[in-house]
Amino acid sequence: MNNIPALKLGIAAVSRDCFPMSLSENRRKEVASEYAKKGLEIFECPTVIENEKHMRQALAELKEAGCNALVVFLGNFGPETAETLLAKEFDGPVMFAAAAEESGDRLMDDRGDAYCGMLNASYNLKLRNIKAYIPEYPVGTAKEVADMIEEFVPIAKSIIGLNNLKIISFGPRPQDFLACNAPIKQLYNLGVEIEENSELDLFAAFNEHKDDPRIPAVMKSMEEELGEGNKMPGILPKLAQYEITLLDWVEQHKGSREFVAFANKCWPSFQTQFGFVPCYVNSRLTAMGIPVSCEVDIYGALSEYIGTCVSEDVVTLLDINNTVPADMYESEIKGTFDYTIKDTFMGFHCGNTAASKLSSCEMKNQKIMARALEPDQEPNITRGTLEGDILPGKITFFRLQSTADAKLTAYVAEGEVLPVATKSFGGIGIFAIPEMGRFYRHVLVEKNYPHHGAVAFGHFGKVLFEVFKYLGVEELGFNQPKGMLYKSENPFA
Template sequence: MNSKVAFFPLARTTFFMQSAEESFKKSSDMLKEIFHHISIPKELLTSTEMLSEFADTLPQQNLIIYQCSTFVGSEFVSELTRRFQCPIVVWSLREPSIDGGRLKLNSLTGAFSAANSIRMQGYHHEFVFGNPEEESVVSKLRQIGSAVEMMKKLRTLTIGIIGSQPPGFGFGELDEAKLAETFGTRLVRTEAASIMNKAASYSNEDIAKSTKELMARTEGYDKFPAENLQKYARLRTAYQAFIKETGAGAVASHCWPDFFTGFGAPVCAVLSMLNDNGIAASCETDIGGVLSMFIGAGFSEEATYLGDPVAVDEKCDSIVYWHCGAGASTLAKNKEGAKLGVHPNRKIGPTMEFGLKSGEVTVLRLGKDKDGFRMFIFKGEALEEPQKFFGTSVTIRPEGGKAAEKVAEFVKDGWEPHFVVAYGDVTEQIKIMCSFLDIKIWEY
């Protein structure tokens, strides 16, 4: 992890310093294994003067880890909130013994004192309880580090917007000012016509790389007319040029009807290849959707899937998520592979045609509410089920089942009709990030 992290181990010498010193050493060694750029003092900080001297050596940080090695009052954390504008972890150690004798550390009370002060000042924090050798502590700190890394990436993220939302799809638009204020993310826009004009200008030599990429990752390209594949390759090349020109790390793209009527080809397969290559890409110009894809891909370290919740399959107590054919080829079932097809409604290709692989998943969505952003999450399992509809689809059973009841909740709570499927359980990282960013979490 490349974030700048500072460790502040605080103690009062009136407590059992031997235990505090041992914890300081073990904590320092463990933190160095997690964070590549962590600043650690040479000794326990036992006064606000010592804290200030160490803080004077530091630039602004991405994360502060505030360990109550023993009890300390809120004057310590207040000095940190005055100096640094970043998330804080309040870490409490366990008592060395509970045996009717001396209270040796009183670390937990110190954590309460710090957390109360942080909250009353309007800042956000996470709490860690336990000793440095505990796996739960190591895991939580890794999750916090991952969340901080994501926040850092979002602050430098540029989302490329190609065209506008189709009629009736305004849910995909986000307020640029709120986006910049909350995440630091910026938008750069171009028209779909500009992409099509650029695509039409390329020579066959210019698009050869894009053609080879599609052939290497999919099956069935040999059954497509050369004209279709050429149009795909032209669009793929134009999208890559737009990304290079703008520095975009994610793309929210218009798709229907313009690319069908204006260029004679869908952009589904283009978006699939972008997702495969680490550029989150959504269709129907869904900005909230692509930001969710970027977050999910960053935490899961693989491509994510954007889908409509189109059906409840009572036979397997699951929700079917579907889209026309823009799923990342790397998410296809291993046995069947990523096949090419034609758009189910427009009958033009190439699009992706497969069912997604099985496995543990997190379904998420950064949504809009009346007073800002909110985050949807639930854990589930992508089942080894047959492909349910033409296009790309995945069948997901929510943790605990009751799929029909869950869907009723989602609709009643007014969620957007696009959701993101990330493989693996990344719920804790998302919740930590949202806590730091003051985004309301709706967990189902």
């Protein structure tokens, strides 16, 4: 994927002037050595920072090395002014960690008191309104700090990605989809750029790509991906033309930004004018690391992009769609999996999930749209969905959202896709999330979230939670376990 940041991580040790500088320097070297044992690279800033002049020197060394993320390491107590100014002036995400004491035999001459220094560092960061990642328990041995740094990597990639992201939208949103509408103010607060266009702009660009010489090569790629699922080959020329249109738009419109995501109109006039459904193309771009959200869901695209950075894998965007029928639950889930029926639901979209995340895939037409646009006839303009059951396995369901009054909120919930046939249509799976029923009522409904949720394929809740904290999310929901009541939950129920 070439649409997410490449990380160049640096580590800078800090030292309070009444402690031995060598203590901090040697502890930094031990951390870097442990990190290298993981097969990972980190630039060791040669200057140990005691004061503001050292801070300027270290900044120059980090910049020359091309570092875009930084670990500030308190090898001893640390200078609270210089270390927090370093975080303020460094151009990229910053993590703070501190050294634990190594041995009882060394407490007379080599005690560093970084446990204490971390308190002052955090206080000074708050005073200066500086964002920084501080691990759950930020004090440790060299190996433990190396583990913390490894956990910082996907967080740093997400922050760098957002600061260099442009979301390109083609609208307006479909009628009665106010749920996908949210103020864009928070995008700018996050460092994200937005380019909003008309559906007519997209249509004009699409028409300009008629008979593009690259179309046959894209069609061949589609044929190879679909294999036996290539049931509607006649629609491939238009889909290939559309894919090229979007990729060219990226290159022509990303401007000063490095990374791009789309939030695109996909119905109902799309079908009548373009002559197809764009779902399959959306799935292919998302597999390239360029998320394309449905129904002009701008915060859905934003969420997908964060998931791409965190997982370095394909993501998808699904409706939190329908309940699992009681008879299906009784015959296929109960007694086999440790979930109640309220823990389960079906996640669905028309056909935007990448082929690599489906058990099997087939090109079909959009069943719901066909009812209205071409009833009782052979599908034509509603062709273009990629359908199949979603691969079973671990997932994380999440979303970053702006409220109507422009406050950042988010939720994260880990669960799994069950290996149970859905017996339905679209890109769809049976999802199971512990205590989903309560989460649905007291987070999704209570906090007014839209029906779209981003899905990362794996358990990434810990990282996503930290990303959202770093971004300044004011209210962060999760699927609380039994015995942990939500604020709005009736304790007598």
